Amino acid sequence: MVETTTRDRLVNEAMRLFSEQGYRATSVAQIEKAAGLAPGSGALYHHFKSKEALLAAGIDRQLDRRGAMRDVRALFAGLGDLDTELTLLGRYLFAVLDEETQLLQIAARTPADQSARVAAAYAALVDGLCAELADWIAGWAPHLAAADAQRIAVVAVNALLGNRAGRMLYRGVGAQLADEEYLSEWTTLLAVRIRA
Amino acid sequence: MVETTTRDRLVNEAMRLFSEQGYRATSVAQIEKAAGLAPGSGALYHHFKSKEALLAAGIDRQLDRRGAMRDVRALFAGLGDLDTELTLLGRYLFAVLDEETQLLQIAARTPADQSARVAAAYAALVDGLCAELADWIAGWAPHLAAADAQRIAVVAVNALLGNRAGRMLYRGVGAQLADEEYLSEWTTLLAVRIRA
DNA sequence: GTCTATACGCCGATAGAC
């Protein structure tokens, strides 16, 4: 059994509820109840000075969890042929996006002017993924201009992001491809382009 | 000067505000003020029985506007080579997504259980675009299996959707490619794949 | 059809007992 402080439980439940319902639609009482406190009591305010400070703490924690695993080229280089590495890379990018699902959902459902932190965190995440992928592509295709590798990376990441956005925001509605099937086509698309 | 009824103005302003701020974050008073009525007066309730009925009316209108322009193959077929048609098709898909921006934004910022109508409307839009594109691809590449054409179309539409999602939800934050640059790479990616 | 006035509830946040 993991020892969790009340503060940690509050952050956990708040981020979950924010991602499911949105920031404004989630009440402080609801968060307290989910964390095992009496709903409606101000118990939350002994740990955070306001509801927005709680959101900020959740975003900071999410950003701290990331930051490892910078050099993707070193991780995947030399494992096999282009298609194999590309498939692994695609799975890795999907995994990162899935880990950040809460943040992406909160970002989508929080008006930018209400909390600029979320928008900035999203931008940092996506820009980082694009840069990593562009770096990897440049390593595999030295004949391509750096700008071309960057453009390919942006489109490729957006293709994965669009898939996850559809999943996150409208779960269960509409026909979705299975992950492996989607990644298979994504890989083929990129491999052919990089070789051309 | 276009004759607009108060009811139309209410729908217009409500959809605009919903897409900018989200459904729950937008108050009835705000909608009334934007439509030229006294904020806080219940004047809105003489046109709609509730705030949710107003949202439903907006979604219905948006869905009615669409529905024309079904057969994309007929529109773009025979115009030129594959790259040319693909570029035009990409612009068309972007245009459709842009026209439906309000709906997509509202869908993203409205919890699914709060209004299933929005989620269903989104699913219909994206599924329709995928089917249109798959149809077009199948026409250009008869050697591909129908399932392959469908998979390519799904990834391609998701790539455009991911781009627009980033624009809509986090406007101004993060480096974004210009439309023409993005579409250029998107076209190249697909053209190479279809020819392979 | 639009207004003023208002009912009634929920929300964020605070005060103070234990």
Next chain:
DNA sequence: GTCTATCGGCGTATAGAC
């Protein structure tokens, strides 16, 4: 640290005058 109790504000929605 958590509780009960409560304040002030804003939310949706309604009643009734004009």
